[in-house]
Amino acid sequence: MTPTHVPRVVVGALAAVAAAFWPRPAFAHAVCGDRIFPATLGVDDPGVSDELALPTLTWLPKNSDGAQEFDATASWTKTILPGLGLSFADGPTWRRPGGYGWASLDTELKYNFFCVSQLELMGSVGLDVDWGRTGTLTQYQPFNTYAPVLDVGKGFGDLPRSLNLLRPLAVTAEVSSSVPGQSWSDGSQNPTTLNYGFTLQYSLPYYNSHIAEIDNDFLKRLVLIAEFVFSKPISNVPTGANVATGTIQRGVVYMADSWQLAVEAIAPINGASGRGVGVVAELHFFLDDIYPDSLGKPIFMGGK
Amino acid sequence: MRGRTALAIVVPLAFALFASAAQAHAQLERATPAVGAAVAAPNEIRLKFSEGVEPRFSHIALTAADGAAAPLGPARVEPGDPTVLVAPILKTLAPGVYAVRWSAVSVDTHRTQGDFDFTVKP
Numbered sequence: 114m115t116p117t118h119v120p121r122v123v124v125g126a127l128a129a130v131a132a133a134f135w136p137r138p139a140f141a142h143a144v145c146g147d148r149i150f151p152a153t154l155g156v157d158d159p160g161v162s163d164e165l166a167l168p169t170l171t172w173l174p175k176n177s178d179g180a181q182e183f184d185a186t187a188s189w190t191k192t193i194l195p196g197l198g199l200s201f202a203d204g205p206t207w208r209r210p211g212g213y214g215w216a217s218l219d220t221e222l223k224y225n226f227f228c229v230s231q232l233e234l235m236g237s238v239g240l241d242v243d244w245g246r247t248g249t250l251t252q253y254q255p256f257n258t259y260a261p262v263l264d265v266g267k268g269f270g271d272l273p274r275s276l277n278l279l280r281p282l283a284v285t286a287e288v289s290s291s292v293p294g295q296s297w298s299d300g301s302q303n304p305t306t307l308n309y310g311f312t313l314q315y316s317l318p319y320y321n322s323h324i325a326e327i328d329n330d331f332l333k334r335l336v337l338i339a340e341f342v343f344s345k346p347i348s349n350v351p352t353g354a355n356v357a358t359g360t361i362q363r364g365v366v367y368m369a370d371s372w373q374l375a376v377e378a379i380a381p382i383n384g385a386s387g388r389g390v391g392v393v394a395e396l397h398f399f400l401d402d403i404y405p406d407s408l409g410k411p412i413f414m415g416g417k
Numbered sequence: 418m419r420g421r422t423a424l425a426i427v428v429p430l431a432f433a434l435f436a437s438a439a440q441a442h443a444q445l446e447r448a449t450p451a452v453g454a455a456v457a458a459p460n461e462i463r464l465k466f467s468e469g470v471e472p473r474f475s476h477i478a479l480t481a482a483d484g485a486a487a488p489l490g491p492a493r494v495e496p497g498d499p500t501v502l503v504a505p506i507l508k509t510l511a512p513g514v515y516a517v518r519w520s521a522v523s524v525d526t527h528r529t530q531g532d533f534d535f536t537v538k539p
Contacts, residue, residue: 144442147531230530274534322445322531325453333446370444370467402442405525 146230147323148268148283149316151366152397154377155340156287156310159235159266161198161225163400163409164190168204170394174360174379174387183207186216192401192411196225206252214250217243221262233268233283245294256295256303263288270323281319286311296349304346304354312340318368336366340377358386362393371402443468443500443523450535458510458537461503462489462517469499474522477504482514499524512539 143150143160150158152166171184186204193199202219223239243258266285287310293303315337317327327333343359364377379391401409443466450456462477472494479487488507495501502521515537520530 144527144529147529149442149444318444322452323533326447326451370442402525402527405527 143225143235143266145228145235145266146233146268147270147319148233148266149318149368150235150266150268150283150285151314151316151336151338151368151373152375152395153285153312153314153338153340153366154364154375154393154395155342155360155362156285156312157239157262157264158285159225159237159264161192161196161223161237162190163192163198163404163411164188165398165400166202166395167398168396171379172391172393174381174389174391176387177358177385180211181209182211184216194413195411197411198223203247208251211251214252215248216252217245217248217254219243223262223264231271233270234266236263236265238263241289241291243291255298256293258291258293260289260291260308268319270319277324280323281316283314283316284311285314290347293349302349302351304350305348306344307347308342308344310340310342310359312338314338331367334368336368338366338375338377339363343382356383356385358383360386364393372396372398442527442529443470443521444529445519445521445531445533448517448533448535452533453535455536455538458512459506461505464502464519464521466500466502466521466523469524470494470502470521471524471526472502474528475502476520477502478518479504479506480516480518481511482516487515510537512537 143158143162150160152158152164154169166188169184169186169188171186173182173184175181184204184206186202188200188202190198190200200221200223204216206214206216208214219241221239221241223237225235225237228235239262241260241262243254243260245254245256245258248254264285264287266283268283270280272280287308289308291306291308293305296303317333317335317337321327321333340362341359342362343357345357346355359382361380361382362377364375366373366375374394374396376392376394379393381387403409445464446467447465449461449463450459462479464477472492475492477489477492479489481487487510490505490507492502492504495503502519513536514534516532516534518532520528522528
């Protein structure tokens with residue numbers, strides 16, 4: 114191995130790690146007590162409901178290896194029981210250099226296991242599987258990746274009235290560990306990664322209905338959002354690739370009654386995470402609101 | 418590819434059209450007295466939601482700053498407009514801060530809730 118091979122291996126590993134945490138499409142919105150957590154783009158919210166994100170368009174910052182990538186993805190979540198849902202996500206990717214490919218199918222079985230209405234506090238657990246051999250060309254991966262996931266959300270509507278301006282605030286957080294089904298492939302190590310992140314949200318709909326009326330029909334439907342998304346290899350790490358990567362995404366969500374539109378700028382936190390600024394936008398439909406008696410309700414109602 | 422691109426455009430548009438006619442979680446759009454406002458003693462609480470609500474499963478409660486309940490009549494939807502829930506105030510409110518607590522079940526059975534304050538001026 115010549116000296117130039119080492120950096121390429123490291124760069125490749127970092128690119129793979131970065132690819133593992135780039136914004137994933139389509140997360141469910143969630144209601145707990147007075148709080149509606151919007152669907153967010155980098156960190157999953159803690160809710161489970163029937164939803165369709167179509168499309169999620171992502172123009173990534175240039176990758177650490179200098180590649181430019183554009184993703185167009187779709188995701189559908191179907192509830193099986195109240196609080197238990199299965200989501201499917203996939204879509205094409207264009208990379209330069211690299212060309213066109215179809216991403217691996219991603220599924221997540223997710224269960225919303227608690228909601229304390231008075232505290233606007235909720236949480237869910239899930240198992241995300243990225244299915245190997247389902248991608249094509251540049252996106253081909255010969256093994257599955259398994260990721261147990263924990264999501265929590267907390268609204269601050271329970272703060273005292275003296276802190277009224279802080280009550281529209283909410284925080285969501287997510288932690289997961291992506292475990293590859295093969296520790297080696299094509300002569301390279303496949304690291305296990307720890308993925309973690311959080312969002313800060315300021316809800317003008319909450320402000321309008323709890324603090325003071327906003328006399329503007331557009332403004333009172335906006336949620337201001339900052340997302341902080343990180344990933345770090347934690348085992349089976351190639352030499353020199355033990356670097357945390359991540360993005361900071363700032364943007365806004367417009368929440369209509371049965372759909373939402375989110376737009377965020379993506380800024381990498383370091384050189385290993387990429388260069389420049391990207392952008393992600395997602396149109397998201399709440400199927401439980403659009404088709405409450407058919408496609409939008411759980412397959413089994415579980416006595417509810 | 419051309420077919421997929423067309424699909425990617427047509428499907429969201431189709432959903433958007435359906436979504437425009439959809440029912441949803443009933444969100445409070447405006448209230449009378451207005452959220453956070455200082456007003457003369459009102460004779461009713463009037464809540465305008467983003468969706469129609471079911472009056473049998475929708476409620477309004479009013480409490481004074483000391484926690485005492487203010488007497489309200491039963492909440493009803495306004496005739497001809499199921500998005501408006503109205504509860505009469507049965508006794509003139511004394512000056513002070515009051516809290517409105519509401520819960521609403523939209524016509525597609527989704528439940529929402531919320532609260533806000535208003536002030537009755539002397």
